[in-house]
Amino acid sequence: MDRAKENMTSEDYSAWFRGKDLTTDWTSRYYPIWASLLGSRRNEPLTVLEIGSWEGRSAIFFLRYLPNCRLTCIDTFAGSAEHLTVEKWRVAVPHIEARFDANVAEFGDRVVKLKSRSMQALARLLLQGAQFDLVYIDGSHRSADVQSDATLSWPMVKNHGIVVFDDYDWSLMGTEMDRPKLGVDTFLRVRAGEYRELHRGYQLIVEKI
Numbered sequence: 001m002d003r004a005k006e007n008m009t010s011e012d013y014s015a016w017f018r019g020k021d022l023t024t025d026w027t028s029r030y031y032p033i034w035a036s037l038l039g040s041r042r043n044e045p046l047t048v049l050e051i052g053s054w055e056g057r058s059a060i061f062f063l064r065y066l067p068n069c070r071l072t073c074i075d076t077f078a079g080s081a082e083h084l085t086v087e088k089w090r091v092a093v094p095h096i097e098a099r100f101d102a103n104v105a106e107f108g109d110r111v112v113k114l115k116s117r118s119m120q121a122l123a124r125l126l127l128q129g130a131q132f133d134l135v136y137i138d139g140s141h142r143s144a145d146v147q148s149d150a151t152l153s154w155p156m157v158k159n160h161g162i163v164v165f166d167d168y169d170w171s172l173m174g175t176e177m178d179r180p181k182l183g184v185d186t187f188l189r190v191r192a193g194e195y196r197e198l199h200r201g202y203q204l205i206v207e208k209i
């Protein structure tokens with residue numbers, strides 16, 4: 001059963017992004033799916049971890065949709081291999097950190113920015129005993145990196161916490177080593193019995209059980 005599709009809403013979120021400095025939109029088509037899965041917990045003080053923030057579009061969604069959440073954002077702010085393949089993305093890379101900073105400034109200390117490779121930042125969070133209700137994995141799309149992001153995040157996911165894998169069905173890069181799917185599938189095989197699948201489409205979403 002695909003719980004996400006069953007509960008889909010059609011709220012208009014566009015006002016949240018008016019006046020923001022954003023040059024890409026890889027994200028808004030998923031808001032209805034995320035809303036359907038998070039709606040019942042909307043006002044709780046959830047802890048959210050985002051790996052891969054770019055200019056902050058997905059971060060703004062979480063911060064607005066979950067008004068009492070705290071969001072930890074990990075990004076090198078150096079872009080990824082695929083951002084060199086499209087001119088519009090390539091020229092944006094040197095400015096993504098400044099845009100991110102400006103776009104989330106209004107949320108103050110609800111946002112913690114960790115400028116780092118995810119492996120190092122996740123290791124530090126693990127040592128600090130961090131725990132999250134929601135993890136959004138959208139950093140490096142190399143399968144080994146996605147697997148590593150999931151593996152390091154999983155012990156920090158609370159019971160009934162949700163993990164969203166972006167770009168599960170992504171085909172931009174040529175080999176499966178350069179795409180998330182192999183890493184996600186391998187991680188899920190290793191963790192069989194520890195999760196329930198909530199949604200499988202272009203994104204893959206699971207709940208820890």
Ligand SMILES: C[S@@+](CC[C@H](N)C(=O)[O-])C[C@H]1O[C@@H](n2cnc3c(N)ncnc32)[C@H](O)[C@@H]1O
Nearest residue numbers: 027052053054058075076078079117118139140
């Ligand atoms: C697809 S973008 C994120 C998009 C963003 N979630 C949104 O909705 O607009 C991927 C981001 O991951 C970052 N990134 C790539 N490899 C990384 C790594 N190993 N550690 C941390 N961040 C990384 C890039 O700098 C880039 O900003």
